[in-house]
Amino acid sequence: MMEQYLKIKEEYKDEILFFRLGDFYEMFFEDAIVASKELDIALTKRAGGNSGDYPMCGVPYHVADNYISKLINKGYKVAICDQMEDPATAKGLVKREVTKIFTPGTFTDYNYLKRDENNYLLSIVLSNKSLYMSYADYSTGELYTTFKSFFNIDDLVNFLIDECYRINPSEILINKFENKYIKEFLNASKFYINYIDENLEDISLTDEDETYINSNIFKDLNVLKAENKVDNFASIYNLLKYLIRTQKNDLNHLNNIIFYEDKNFLILDEHSKRNLELIKGINTNSKSESLLEILDRTKTSMGSRELKKWIEEPLIDKVKIEKRLDIIESLNEDLILLNDISTMLKEIYDIERLSVKISNKTISPKEMISLLNSLKAIKEIKNLLQNSQIDTIVNLSLSLDPLEYIVKEIESIIVDDPPAVIDDNRFIKKGYSEDLDILFEASDEGKSWILNLEEKEKNRTGIKNLRVKYNKILGYFIEVTKSNISQVPDEYIRKQTLVGSERYFSIELKEMESKILGSKDEALKLQMQIFNNLKSFLLENLYFIQKTAKEISKVDVFVSLSTVARENQYIRPTLNDSGIISIKNGRHPIVESKFMEELFVPNDTYMDMDKNLIHVITGPNMAGKSTYMRQVALIIIMAHMGSFVPCESANISIVDRIFTRIGASDNLARGESTFMVEMKEVSNIIKNATKNSFLILDEVGRGTSTYDGLAIAWAIIEYIATDVKAKTLFATHYHELVNLKNKYNCISNLTIAVEKKEDTIIFLRKIIEGFSNNSYGIEVAKLAGVNDYIVSRANELLQYIQNNEDMNINKNILKKDSVKIEQKSIFDVKKDNFINEISSININEISPIEAMNLLNQLIINSKDLK
Numbered sequence: 001m002m003e004q005y006l007k008i009k010e011e012y013k014d015e016i017l018f019f020r021l022g023d024f025y026e027m028f029f030e031d032a033i034v035a036s037k038e039l040d041i042a043l044t045k046r047a048g049g050n051s052g053d054y055p056m057c058g059v060p061y062h063v064a065d066n067y068i069s070k071l072i073n074k075g076y077k078v079a080i081c082d083q084m085e086d087p088a089t090a091k092g093l094v095k096r097e098v099t100k101i102f103t104p105g106t107f108t109d110y111n112y113l114k115r116d117e118n119n120y121l122l123s124i125v126l127s128n129k130s131l132y133m134s135y136a137d138y139s140t141g142e143l144y145t146t147f148k149s150f151f152n153i154d155d156l157v158n159f160l161i162d163e164c165y166r167i168n169p170s171e172i173l174i175n176k177f178e179n180k181y182i183k184e185f186l187n188a189s190k191f192y193i194n195y196i197d198e199n200l201e202d203i204s205l206t207d208e209d210e211t212y213i214n215s216n217i218f219k220d221l222n223v224l225k226a227e228n229k230v231d232n233f234a235s236i237y238n239l240l241k242y243l244i245r246t247q248k249n250d251l252n253h254l255n256n257i258i259f260y261e262d263k264n265f266l267i268l269d270e271h272s273k274r275n276l277e278l279i280k281g282i283n284t285n286s287k288s289e290s291l292l293e294i295l296d297r298t299k300t301s302m303g304s305r306e307l308k309k310w311i312e313e314p315l316i317d318k319v320k321i322e323k324r325l326d327i328i329e330s331l332n333e334d335l336i337l338l339n340d341i342s343t344m345l346k347e348i349y350d351i352e353r354l355s356v357k358i359s360n361k362t363i364s365p366k367e368m369i370s371l372l373n374s375l376k377a378i379k380e381i382k383n384l385l386q387n388s389q390i391d392t393i394v395n396l397s398l399s400l401d402p403l404e405y406i407v408k409e410i411e412s413i414i415v416d417d418p419p420a421v422i423d424d425n426r427f428i429k430k431g432y433s434e435d436l437d438i439l440f441e442a443s444d445e446g447k448s449w450i451l452n453l454e455e456k457e458k459n460r461t462g463i464k465n466l467r468v469k470y471n472k473i474l475g476y477f478i479e480v481t482k483s484n485i486s487q488v489p490d491e492y493i494r495k496q497t498l499v500g501s502e503r504y505f506s507i508e509l510k511e512m513e514s515k516i517l518g519s520k521d522e523a524l525k526l527q528m529q530i531f532n533n534l535k536s537f538l539l540e541n542l543y544f545i546q547k548t549a550k551e552i553s554k555v556d557v558f559v560s561l562s563t564v565a566r567e568n569q570y571i572r573p574t575l576n577d578s579g580i581i582s583i584k585n586g587r588h589p590i591v592e593s594k595f596m597e598e599l600f601v602p603n604d605t606y607m608d609m610d611k612n613l614i615h616v617i618t619g620p621n622m623a624g625k626s627t628y629m630r631q632v633a634l635i636i637i638m639a640h641m642g643s644f645v646p647c648e649s650a651n652i653s654i655v656d657r658i659f660t661r662i663g664a665s666d667n668l669a670r671g672e673s674t675f676m677v678e679m680k681e682v683s684n685i686i687k688n689a690t691k692n693s694f695l696i697l698d699e700v701g702r703g704t705s706t707y708d709g710l711a712i713a714w715a716i717i718e719y720i721a722t723d724v725k726a727k728t729l730f731a732t733h734y735h736e737l738v739n740l741k742n743k744y745n746c747i748s749n750l751t752i753a754v755e756k757k758e759d760t761i762i763f764l765r766k767i768i769e770g771f772s773n774n775s776y777g778i779e780v781a782k783l784a785g786v787n788d789y790i791v792s793r794a795n796e797l798l799q800y801i802q803n804n805e806d807m808n809i810n811k812n813i814l815k816k817d818s819v820k821i822e823q824k825s826i827f828d829v830k831k832d833n834f835i836n837e838i839s840s841i842n843i844n845e846i847s848p849i850e851a852m853n854l855l856n857q858l859i860i861n862s863k864d865l866k
Helices: 002-011 029-039 061-073 153-167 180-188 207-212 215-226 234-247 270-275 291-295 301-312 318-332 335-345 352-360 365-386 391-398 404-413 434-461 482-487 507-540 542-568 589-594 625-641 674-688 706-724 735-742 777-783 788-803 826-839 848-865
Strands: 016-021 024-028 044-046 054-060 078-083 096-102 120-127 130-137 142-149 171-175 192-196 467-471 475-481 493-497 501-505 574-576 581-586 603-607 614-618 649-653 657-661 694-698 727-731 747-757 760-769
Touching (some): 024 029, 061 078, 120 234, 153 180, 207 234, 318 542, 352 542, 404 507, 507 542, 603 625, 614 706, 674 694, 674 706
Parallel strands (some): 574 649, 694 727
Antiparallel strands (some): 130 142, 581 649
């Protein structure tokens, strides 16, 4: 047996091999050591003769999925080696072979997969400056591909990285390609990587491979070739070959290829998605505090996944966007319809993820009933839509096919509540098959005869505790305790002796056993034949089931967006092609929803291609500049999704890309400083932005010396104004940049309104025209809790610097002897603060009790001063 194990393991070196032995999956050697640690199970050992002891561990086969899920979640592959024949009838060593390989990108267990995320397997093939990408969700049957050529390798690398983050695959297949930045990215990423050794020219499908693949795939490949969209199918072939090798099953549910191009969507690079918190919150690194969380009121898993795609891939086709907005507006007009559809959506199962089970013919009777109930709910939704008085809603129903013929077929065959374990139980309805009914009735009558026999024999023999029992080894038998053996009739034939009882059979019982078991076996065989025919029927109609699943997921998204719009008072945006972005009382959808302890202050935005192309925004930190800029970008993205937006009115120009440069970060793996990363991001933005793009640049140039940073920021704004001409929000603390308004007509100045009271400031969070020549940095430091001495000293230094603007900071201010600034001690600062505290008291405006409390506090402060 161990020779058999080692021979199989040799072919699956990269996987943990689950080797079936009876009721357990066993692991040996290194696999056992790894599995025992990762699964927290006991590591044992078995004597190996001359070769010594070898480690082993095991898990029960009927709960193996739980353990496999844990290993997959930790990034391991698992190969399942099953017994291919019954050990009871096998001659010699039981035949075993690997029946499936579970990997992060191919696992389909519902308990493992996340409700609102696809589980993608991504295949990448790099050749010179060309990039071929294909990815599939094996659990749903979706398959996408694209191809791009680049003028330089940097653009290729940026596109690859952005796509990897957008797709967020659980596993990547990639050919070996000599580029240090790609290697660094892959090594530093969390993705599970498989390197493919084959050369680009050698990647092809064998005749055997083609037998596993749906014929529709080859039709789509021919179309892609005829339309010159892809000149090489290596990435698709790699993906399909990998699925065939690991799943060892037909890929029937992968029945079409969707070719996509980024030019069809509003392009969002990874920095923008992260900075704008589209899918994950920056502080939570999860769905919490993201735009996805705010908009996701979907009722189905399919709808939640579809909504995520809409957020990551906003449309740029004005006609398509308007169609989505029409539907949401129409749903908003009928609250009763909206609630009714929402209620019915809750009844719908994840049909998309049933497709792999239909394809593999592993769907269970219970899952068929889930499909049945889902299609019935879809029928109800279709009826609701069709009965609407609004044409847009009626049109939405046209794409929904409830597949009533499938409902009829399942409903006529499967019982309403089938058992979870079907091996020995009936789940085919009575009346569907006369032959099946006769066989099950014969079996049931035999069981009744057995019960009657027990009662009859008790009365005949006088043995009150006599029992007629059954097990798979002995069949039916009569059990009598040892104390009653003297009463056993002579015609009973001893079958087995136990410690406290004897087991017998009779000729009569044996004859009936043959009838019962024979009819039961025949019934189960016929039942399985009927069930397999039903599986084949579903497989034949799999394409239509998947199409219906996709359409109902879209309905779910529309209902979700409509619900959110009503509850949050979002409005329908107007779209234009003239370059105008006009937002009245815009709000940040995440901030206003998640941080309601503070009243959100709405703000207006107006940008065009003329005098309001670039806004230079000044004002203190914490005042709301970043929130304002992000909210403008989010409203633009939501409008392009076809969603209503958080404001009083919005006229949004169609945008091709959104770029953001926000916050400080570094890349230590590449040896790049924060400023280097910043400049690379700026370089990418300047190189790829067009006049139809929207840019957010926050504190560009702050990572280097003041004069260097100011010069870079100045030059960047000039270049955008004269060459790129993209709508830009540029937040800065370089107040000198506000002078650019006098040089370029397309630049205007905005600032955040601030109210200053004595030595404190109040952020009004209102964007107004104009500029600020004060960043209130010291006031912000005080608000943050920096101690009084540092704040006071900073004020002294600031006053001196402002009065000596032309001084050489490096030569003078750092030389204490040459700069006559009175430096107060900590005692002096505290004394001044104490005197100011007393001087600020208006004795005529406080009550006696307030005066007593204040006096007590002054006594405490005076002790601190002593």
